[in-house]
Amino acid sequence: MAKRAAPEVNAGSMADIAFLLLIFFLVTTTIETDTGINRKLPPIEDSEEDVIIKQKNIFTVLLNGRDQLLVEDELMELKDIRKAAIEFLDNGGDGTCDYCRGKKDPTSSDNPDKAIISLKNDRETSYKMYISVQNELVAAYNELRNRRAMQMTNGNKNFIEMQADYDNVNWVGNKTKLKEQLDQIKLEYPQKLSEVQ
Amino acid sequence: MGKFNKKKGGELPAISTASLPDIVFMLLFFFMVATVMRENTLMIKNNLPYADQVEKLDKKDLVMYIYAGKPSDAYKQYGTEARIQLNDKFAGVEDIAAFIAQERASKREELIPFLTTALKVDQDANMGLIGDIKQELRKVNALKINYTTKKGNVFDKR
Numbered sequence: 001m002a003k004r005a006a007p008e009v010n011a012g013s014m015a016d017i018a019f020l021l022l023i024f025f026l027v028t029t030t031i032e033t034d035t036g037i038n039r040k041l042p043p044i045e046d047s048e049e050d051v052i053i054k055q056k057n058i059f060t061v062l063l064n065g066r067d068q069l070l071v072e073d074e075l076m077e078l079k080d081i082r083k084a085a086i087e088f089l090d091n092g093g094d095g096t097c098d099y100c101r102g103k104k105d106p107t108s109s110d111n112p113d114k115a116i117i118s119l120k121n122d123r124e125t126s127y128k129m130y131i132s133v134q135n136e137l138v139a140a141y142n143e144l145r146n147r148r149a150m151q152m153t154n155g156n157k158n159f160i161e162m163q164a165d166y167d168n169v170n171w172v173g174n175k176t177k178l179k180e181q182l183d184q185i186k187l188e189y190p191q192k193l194s195e196v197q
Numbered sequence: 198m199g200k201f202n203k204k205k206g207g208e209l210p211a212i213s214t215a216s217l218p219d220i221v222f223m224l225l226f227f228f229m230v231a232t233v234m235r236e237n238t239l240m241i242k243n244n245l246p247y248a249d250q251v252e253k254l255d256k257k258d259l260v261m262y263i264y265a266g267k268p269s270d271a272y273k274q275y276g277t278e279a280r281i282q283l284n285d286k287f288a289g290v291e292d293i294a295a296f297i298a299q300e301r302a303s304k305r306e307e308l309i310p311f312l313t314t315a316l317k318v319d320q321d322a323n324m325g326l327i328g329d330i331k332q333e334l335r336k337v338n339a340l341k342i343n344y345t346t347k348k349g350n351v352f353d354k355r
Contacts, residue, residue, distance in 0.1 A: 011218070018221040025228035034260075035251040036315065036345040041335050063324075079352060123325030127318050128246045130327075131344055132351040135248040142250055 037134055042194075057109050059088045059117045063133060065124030078132055085140035089115050089189065099148060099188060112144070112189050120196040137193060144189045152181055159185060241266035241282050246320035247349035254343055259311050261300045261339075263293070265326055266319030279322040281330065290326075293333040313341045 061081070062070040069076045071084055089112050092100030097111040109115035117137055121130055146158035157165070159182075165171045166178050243266050254260055264282040268275040272287075281288050283296045301309050314334060318327060334342065 014218040015214070015221055018218055018225055022221055022225045022228065025225065025232055029228055029232045034254045034257070034345070035348055036254065036343040037248055037250065038252050038313075038341070038343050041331055041340040041342060043338065043340060044335050121324045121328075123323060123328065125324040126320070127322045127324060127327060128320035130324050131246040131248055131320070131346055134344070135250050135346075135351050138250040 037131070037138060039134075053116060054110075054114075056093070056107055057114045057116060059085060059109070059115065061117065061119045061133065061137070063119070063121040063125045063129060065122040067126055067129040069133070078129075078136065081133065082136045082140050082143070085117060085137055086143060088117075089140060090144055091115070099151070113187075116192045116194055118194050118196060138191075141189060141191050141193075145185050148185050148188060149181070152185070237262065237264070237282070237285055239264065239282070240269060240272050240285075240287065241280065242269050242319050242321075243317055244319050244321070245317065245345060245347045247351055247353070248344075248346040249348065249350060251346055251348055252343075254313065254315060254345075256311070259304070259308060259313060260343075261297065261312060261314045262317055263296075263314060263330060264317045265322055265330070267321065279319065279326050281326070290329045290333055293330060294337045297334070297337045297339050311341075312339065313343050314339050315343045315345050317345045 060070075060072060064070070069078060069081060071081060072088075076084065087102060088109055089102075090100050091102035091108040092104055092111050093106050093108055094110040095104065097113075100112065102108075119133065119137070142159065146160065149157060149159040149162055153162070162178060162182055165173065166175065166182060241264055243264060265279055266282075267277055267279050268287075275287060281290065281293070283292060288296070297314070301312065304312065316327065316330065331342070334340070
């Protein structure tokens, strides 16, 4: 008796099975958001030593329970705060900051290293507004850092791109030099954002 | 010449569907790979706020998630005030310390300083609750935090 060939399996319903699985995964997929604003909380310190900071070096931002902004004792809209913060940080009042392009107003901050932004919010402030203000203040720092990075790299790269390059494993270039530049920019425009409880 | 039969005019040959399973499988594999199964079932509304100066959270296993927001429709009996959710249940502010300790215990010791706390808070929540959370985190020395946001413009009305 001749050997019979194995009967062919009908693959017609394969597509149906695959569709079923596909639909299952389509429905269960949630693209998780994993981006956000990084912050560092201040540690609880026992020492009650008061650091004396000149009033002109503090940029006070108050956020009340009705989501209204009071910046340096003036009512302000959210869209204007970024510009105001940049002006304050970039002021360079004591003339030691040679990369600042501010007005050198003696009544505003001495230099970016001394300038502190102080943010205070009420318990009733909405989280959305708080994040918006945080975002704008971080944007002010980033804008200044970007400008500085552009100067350093002769207009090739801004700060965000430099950071991306530094984190990129496949980037070919001098990473130690890049790190130095990044650190220098961070030193020149330190993020001094304090929150009052 | 019977060998060369002329094709019947007009009728189109049926399109072969033999490669359909392959195409579907391709899609299937994409979604299987891209799928991240949710770790926690959310019991709260979690409509994250928008921001554009965001950084990416890279190490997924080094993140502790704290959710907060109003209880969702299915859990109306818990009221309308924003609440904290840790793992799969509602929690109070005082439970955060225990939660952090538990998360730290489950990680290798040398990784503990790199742990980040991601705050996934609904945009309608009040800052009072978040202030309490932050105070609690400071007490247990979990200082690295991340306000998780969606990427988008702050000024758009939504």
